Amino acid sequence: MTLAPYASDPARSRGREFSIEDGLTRGARSPYQRDRDRIIHSIAFRRLRYKTQVFVAPDGDHYRVRLTHSLEVAQIARVIARILGLDEDLTEALALAHDIGHPPFGHAGEDALDAALHKAGGFDHNAHTLRTLMRIDSPYCEHDGLNLTWETLEGLAKHNGPVMQPNWALAELDGAYPLDLSSHASLEAQVASLADDIAYDNHDIDDGLRAGFLDIDELLAQPFVAGHWAEVERRYPDAPRDRQLAELIRSQIGVMVNDLVAQTKANLVGVESVDEVRAAGRTLVAFSPEMAEAERTFKRFMYDKLYYHPAQLETAKRARAVLAELYSAYAQEPVLMEEAWIDGLPRLEPGRSRHIADYVAGMTDRFAITCHAQIYGRTPEGLTNV
Known part of the structure; x- marks a missing residue:
């Protein structure tokens, strides 16, 4: 596949923190393919199987955990990357690794550790992702960490945008291996970030309904959902309710992906290099203003009814x-x-x-x-x- 001019070209990677002898590379893989494979084979990635996504230590086998969520994000992100002509392997690596820094019990665990470290600089799960991959998870004889490429580390550090005031963990790592924190990240990182939103906006509906935390009538009355639901009922009037709901979620994911691709292509007109992406001064991978507002409104509903549910x-x-x-x-x-x-x-x-x-x-x-x-x-x- 030919990469777009604004994609991250693996042949032009800025390399790794620790140099690797040519004889130690295994297989004909690009640098970003090796990053993805190192992440998949890491202990930190395997542990995501038993870390909270929405529900703490769910008893049911069908509820999502950090691992299944990360796989879903990677699938959505890779589709978007392919359409836009980006490097799919870098995009996938970023999506798979983006939640590795989460402690047990999700954001509740993060709050507990942040409070415990209040005299030692606090705790931030995003910075801890970098700390885990660069220093803690160390399966290699030659160096600490997984020794991922600069582009993967930069994308994990900045997938939500420039970091102007890094906490102690990210500041230490940036001091050892500068990640240009004040600029925007690659398009691959920006895609992984919004694929995360698309995944949990929709898949958390499934888990919330399964747990009985979301009221089906309130959900279907939401503007973001109502139109899609009406179309599902029109096309499949006799289908069982669970299949209709599965179709609703698929439909919404498709609509959000298509909207993001169209808006991003418009934003990329005239952009000819990854350096221009980093210097753009704004995030270029984006929803349309209408979709962005609809998504924000729906997110408020989900926080009110699911994430902040009394239970x-x-x-x-x-x-x-x-x-x-x-x-x-x-x-x-x-x-x-x-x-x-x-x-x-x-x-x-x-x-x-x-x-x-x-x-x-x-x-x-x-x-x-x-x-x-x-x-x-x-x-x-x-x-x-x-």
Whole structure:
């Protein structure tokens, strides 16, 4: 496939933080293909199987977790990248890795670790994605981290836009391997970011209905949904309701993708290089103004009815308490951590506190629950609401 002039060309990659001897490369793959493969084979990626997406430690097999969400984002992102003539492998790598820095229990866990590190610079899941991939997950003999390309690391750091005030974790990494944080990221990173929105805007409907947190009549009355639902009922009047809802979600994803592609193509008129993308001063991958407003309105509905549902808030409160108690236990008695983490514990602050947070952040939901029960002699209750 021929890349568009504004795509990230793997032949022109800025390289990796640590040089690699030519004899050590395995297979005829581009730099971005190797990045994607390193991410897929990493421990951090595998752990996403047991990390919260919307619901904490869901009992049902059909609920999404961080891993399934990341795979869905990658599928949507790759389709968009192909239509726009972007590098699909870089786009896929960014989509697969974008949530690797999430601690157990999702944003509730992030809040707990941020509070625990309030004297040590706080905790941010996006910066922790970079920290995990560049320093913590280290399967190679020659260097720390996965040693991903500059373009993949830059995209993960800036997929939501320029970072003008990086927290301590991202600032440290940027100091060691500058990522040009003040500019916009590549189109591949911008695509991965909006593919994330498309995925959870729609797939969270499925999980919310399955859990009984969303009222079907309120959902179908939303302007973003109503028109699509009317068309589904017109085309498939006799289909079972569950199949109609599946068709609704597919339809909405398709409409959002088509809108994004059309608006982005218009925004890219006259753009002839990836350097122009980074210097554009604005995000070029975007929805139309009408779709952007509809998406924002629908997101407010989802926050009100699903993400801030009373049962969700109560579960999040309990999850924060579990992680806060875990962090406190390890801070007081580091010998409770695994041996390798004890051996690497810094003597001085803030490194000591940050190291303990790294350990906790790497846990899955179920491992955190197990560790809490082992330390405190009781299994935390109310940590699943579906």
